[in-house]
Amino acid sequence: MEALSETTPQASAGAALPLLRIDAVGKRFGGFTAVDDLSLDIKAGEFFALLGPSGCGKTTLLRMLAGFEMPESGRILLNGEDVASMPPHRRPVNMMFQSYALFPHLNVRDNIAFGLRRAGVSRVEINARVAELVALVRLEGLEKRRPEQLSGGQRQRVALARAVARRPRLLLLDEPLAALDKKLRDSTQRELLALQRKLGLTFIVVTHDQDEAMTLADRIGVMNAGRLVQVATPRQLYEEPRSRWVAEFVGDINIVEGRIEARDAGRLRVTTQGAGVLTALAPRGFGDVADVCVAIRPEKIRLSQRAPADNSGASTINRLEGTIADVNYLGSASSYTIALDGGATLRASLANAARVNADAYAVGQRVTAWFSPDDCVVLDR
Amino acid sequence: MSGRRFAAMSRFNVVSLALGFAFLYLPIVILVIYSFNASQLVTVWGGWSLRWYTAFFNDEAMLAAAATSLRVAAVSATLAAVLGTLAALALVRGERFKGRTLFSGMLYAPLVMPEVITGLSLLLLFVALGAERGFWTVTIAHTTLTMCFVAVIVQSRLGSIDRSLEEAAMDLGCGPVKAFVAVTLPLIAPAIAAGWMLAFTLSLDDLVIASFTTGPGSATLPIRIYSEVRLGVKPEINAICALIIGAVTLAIVTASLAAKLSSRRGGNAAPM
CATH class of the missing domain: 3.40.50.300 (P-loop containing nucleotide triphosphate hydrolases)
Incomplete structure (x- = not known):
């Protein structure tokens, strides 16, 4: 440090x-x-x-x-x-x-x-x-x-x-x-x-x-x-x-455990327990460990009803299919709990940018959660 | 006290309250009234007079006893205030001091000990030491009894004071002693004053311990009165008692006002 x-x-x-x-x-x-x-x-x-x-x-x-x-x-x-x-x-x-x-x-x-x-x-x-x-x-x-x-x-x-x-x-x-x-x-x-x-x-x-x-x-x-x-x-x-510990102590965060499968061009491919294979940015000076966890902040996760179209070389974007399990309305934002098909649970936080759009997703709805590899933090378990 | 609460009382409550107060204070009121009695006989009313007050102020032996009592009370209350405050400090602040529980238990012992036992044990001690019994032995005996009361009062006040006040004073440039004098002492002063008053009153009232520990020529007022009464109650005694009641009332009222002031300053309650 x-x-x-x-x-x-x-x-x-x-x-x-x-x-x-x-x-x-x-x-x-x-x-x-x-x-x-x-x-x-x-x-x-x-x-x-x-x-x-x-x-x-x-x-x-x-x-x-x-x-x-x-x-x-x-x-x-x-x-x-x-x-x-x-x-x-x-x-x-x-x-x-x-x-x-x-x-x-x-x-x-x-x-x-x-x-x-x-x-x-x-x-x-x-x-x-x-x-x-x-x-x-x-x-x-x-x-x-x-x-x-x-x-x-x-x-x-x-x-x-x-x-x-x-x-x-x-x-x-x-x-x-x-x-x-x-x-x-x-x-x-x-x-x-x-x-x-x-x-x-x-x-x-x-x-x-x-x-x-x-x-x-x-x-x-x-x-x-x-x-x-x-x-x-x-x-x-x-x-x-x-x-x-710091990731979990400061703010809200989703953490999934996994193993590093491959490293190429500054990207890590991590096979996780319950969230499929994720691509994440390789952190600088990260040691030669295989067992890691991938951390992602809830506000960095986006939701859509259909899988987002791959454009501008975004083929590495992480996409996870799941069902909305819980919705918490918090005023400026809403917190969604998503039960992924792989078994893991993900929390996503979406700003309530418009008044009438507040209940965009309802419990039981099928969604795709997606986020950029740059927004994932790979940490030692 | 809210007047509304009084207004809400039932007739039964008013009567029982009146009876209770009458039981407590009627004898005292009668005694005060009879101290102004002109008659030679204690039980027969003979009109208003200050005769027995004059008699008291001409009674050399009685005045000497009163002077002894006041001196004993003043000296022992002062000693008790100092020692009791130090004991309270040790108990509240001395976290590292080993026999704290034992010490605090021992501090309470004289509060519950029958006075006869305290008096007798002190007498034995003074005899064993070969101390000449008189003013100082009574004073020391009263100090040992009353310092416990002071310690208990000061202790509860001290316990309610935020420890960081003294730390703040040190942080702002006071050495430990200076911090105590500048911050803690002013905050516990009303409790010490209340303790002093209580100690003074206790010493003035005490008959049992004083009679064990006093010697020839230094009889306190209660001892003197008691020996007079054994020969028959003179109306003069009523006058003395009325004066003592006046003094004690004054002291207690002052002490409770001081305690009230103390609790208002610090937010938390002191006893009494």
């Missing part, structure tokens, strides 16, 4: 150091390995998301960056300085907590000014900075309110203002939007992005919500069982997953 191999110390000798280098960091709690020999580089100004199921170690990693947990092995280099054993109050890093952790006995103003007071900033400058931050997160007129008198969205903005007040090199956000309802989450996501660009800060956000990670992040690190399984841009992660 390229993003991981970059992080070996030898590779960077002489090259400019990244803002943050996590180097072979490990952490165990009793017999449970929370973070397992993990390495990662974060560039200055980047918006990075750590995505993973609960218990994958992403929060532990974040807490090690903040200084609330000490790693058992490895180094955490911030601007080249090892901060792994530095206590939280000495680190030039700030964190926004999932619960926001606003001080209930202080008003909005004093919450935001809290970190500045500790830093020994002069009273005049504190006033100026707080006024600036209050304007930045649009909380004018609420300075004297206590956290309990604010709405969820307002609290989130106070927490954000407080966390960026000291202008940290690195801002850590633990599930920053989890406590907000759906509508508010969408607008807050845009605000968060705008704020990050405006302040030029480096953000690391921990989330279990892949839509959030996709929307916000420049790069996403997917974690499972204490390890980073793939580090990539949102597009790469979705379109070019490196493993079956």
Whole structure:
């Protein structure tokens, strides 16, 4: 994995150091390995998301960056300085907590000014900075309110203002939007992005919500069982997953298992269990394995009542005959479950582009599902 | 309290409520009224007078006992507030501390232990140590009893505080001690105040433990009153009791107001 191999110390000798280098960091709690020999580089100004199921170690990693947990092995280099054993109050890093952790006995103003007071900033400058931050997160007129008198969205903005007040090199956000309802989450996501660009800060956000990670992040690190399984841009992660686990974790996907029959001209022919013989694009650097699985996203599958005509050399198009087994109307799209004649089940997602056309296919109808070899991802089983 | 709920009560409910309150508070009301009695005899009404209050304020021995009681109560409540808060911190925050379950069980023991046993065991301890019994032995005895109450009150408040508040303070540049002082202490202060009030009241009321652990010359007010009453109830006692009731009521009301304030600040409830 390229993003991981970059992080070996030898590779960077002489090259400019990244803002943050996590180097072979490990952490165990009793017999449970929370973070397992993990390495990662974060560039200055980047918006990075750590995505993973609960218990994958992403929060532990974040807490090690903040200084609330000490790693058992490895180094955490911030601007080249090892901060792994530095206590939280000495680190030039700030964190926004999932619960926001606003001080209930202080008003909005004093919450935001809290970190500045500790830093020994002069009273005049504190006033100026707080006024600036209050304007930045649009909380004018609420300075004297206590956290309990604010709405969820307002609290989130106070927490954000407080966390960026000291202008940290690195801002850590633990599930920053989890406590907000759906509508508010969408607008807050845009605000968060705008704020990050405006302040030029480096953000690391921990989330279990892949839509959030996709929307916000420049790069996403997917974690499972204490390890980073793939580090990539949102597009790469979705379109070019490196493993079956990532393919299944990120988004919806159909997976059929099979054996490679033939390789020619960059194409693989895979005999699958239950979906006939499929043609797929041979991935770069794919090892010499025979047992593979073919993965295809539901929205890349098209349906038609008759087999599509072969034109413009599309003879390699994958065509599968089957019967519609289930239809789920989801508003913007409909999800169809197709029982293939070969025995496998396929899910296809079709946009409801026209109002009256919504029920184009009904349960029991015979259809042909077809998709391009370029849209298939071949993965190691 | 909603007036609507009162309006919805049936006549039976009103009567039983009145009887219940009368049973609880009528004796106290009678005692307060009789403290203003002009008559020499406790049971005969002889008109309104402040005579027995004057008598009390001229009774040197009784005043000395009251002063001792107040000093014992103030000192032991303060010690109990400090120790009880530390114990609560150890119980709530000390995840790595081994005998936590045992310690928390032991903390509750004095709450359920008959006072006679607590008093007797402390007496034996003081005798064994050769400590001279007096003001300090009573104070220590009261501290051991009342710190448990403080610990229980502070513990429940502390448990309801989000742990990440202190972490946030550390994240924003406070060392661990500074974070405690700047964030946790203000949040548990009302609970500590409530605990102090309760400890003060308990110490002021206590007869049993005090009589085991006190020495000559440092009789507390309840001990003094008890020994007077054995010789026959003087109306002066009524006046003293009325004053004590006033003080205790004030303390309890303040304590519960403090607890209410504490729970309103943090969102979660403190006991009382």
